Amino acid sequence: MAGPLSKYSFINAKLRARISKILPNELFEELAKAPSIDAALALLRDTPFGGLDETYSQTGDLKQAELDLLRSEIDLYRNIRQYVHQNSAQLLDAMLSQFEIENLKNAIRIYFDRQIRNRSVESSIHYILYDRIVHDVPVDIIVNADSFEEIAGACEGTPYNQIIKKYCRTVESEGSLFRMEIALDHFYYRNLLSSIDRLDRRDRTIALRLTGVEIDLQNINWIIRFKNFYGLPLEAVLAAIVPGGFNLDKTVMGELYTAQNVTSVLQGFVKRKYPALSALLSAQTADSTSRLLLIRRILEEIMKHEVHRILAGYPFTIGITLSYFVLKRNELKKIRTVLNAKYYGIEQERIESMI
Template identity: 30%
Template sequence: MLHQVDWTALINATAWDGVLSAVKQTPYWDLLKAFTVQNLEQDGLFTLECRLDRFWYDSVMQSTKALSKQDREVATSILLLEIDVRNLTILVRHGWYHHMEAEKLAVLLLPYGSVYASPDTQKYLAQSTEQRSPLPIINRYFPSLEQVQVEQTHLNVHPDEASVLENLKIEGFLAARRQSMYQKLLATDPFTIGLSLAYFFLCKEESTMIKAILNGKYYGYEEEYIRGVLG
């Protein structure tokens, strides 16, 4: 799903109006124009990034309806796997490591897939931030996490540092499982959409590119540096 983003204008934009102009001919414009410079200066990019993510997944799920029955079934199953991994990552990063309140955390979750609909997720959200542990819900979908779990008692580090290492280990595990899923899909029937989607999800998404550019500009990086990061 690609749109007519003026990437050069977006990277070169020196003001928020320039950013909006660069995406004027895309669906992103309606989303971005709801934000002001004052919003971004006060709240940062987090809310904007979350809305871009939600918009992208809503759009791509909607687009599967135009496919043939076989391709629609394949595409939907792949997308739901992707969303499950993403929701697990949200539960770990924001719900456990950053101790986000349940109401805000629930808004971040993408409303599709097994993880979103799971009673375990609702139980997780209902717990206090101090009681939450991401391991049971992740082990339900990827039991091998226990093999790579970082135990604080085995680390000669400060408790805060141990939680950082644990979070990185879990997110790294989820990223590896995600990549493994798509590598397996590369060997599936080449006459369905599955092969194309596997390649697609192993590469960068359009909305990810926009978020990366906005982050670069927000933190004051030079144009050439941003281009280098984007490859």
């Protein structure tokens, strides 16, 4: 059995070098100040994201540039996978499936808009991926399908076949993809947690901690969506959230969904586990959505805290690999946020608050 040193010394040295090249906050401050999207893209020319300027210059299409970003993110996982020990490879495959599931959901949305809602999808079909990510999912067949039965048949041999079969009638009767998409997301996290369970004890503890914080963030994002767009009753919300959160279990989630004062719900674990973040609890919020956004901000800070904790700790674990992915995801998210903000003319102060 390979020891921690032989499993992680090479890949961790490689990733620490890559972490040092992640775009600094100072550059994002300059991007926020840029007077236009063209000026922002010009600032990225001498970075690994220089190709975005070329794509946008040639097409004038920001969505195509974002698609390039997505491809580069997928390639990032594939590139790292070839260097990790075989014990970690299955976990990276599970993580890579997040992109496949999101792409599948987008393909099904195109089918749904075209076939069920009778809407034009001519523009949408150019902004999804048609190449294999993990499984052989025939995206071209899905977007052009005549029925969910055809989609399920096209997904035969993938983990998604049974989910589509189970929820297709619900989608048609409710006129909404909500339950099917929630089921696909739940599958992703179940598969991810199952892959983590196969790691050795030290790696499993670290991976569960980071993934648990990610699940907390996902659940808070869902709760914001549920509250703003669906108005779901509490029982439906609790049935939809993903189990496995690190700080926020179903009881806390229920309290957050209904509480007028979220500070009282959060202060226990924040002050106990993350005392440096206690000051955030004093922020004033005017409405329920603002309160939930405050929680998301606190959870994002908790994720940063966990990553810094790993990077400063024992180096020969899966933690460096997972932390690198978190840092790269945040970098890419900030690039997307800034470029979209510039494209839509959002003012500098608002952009700075978003990144």
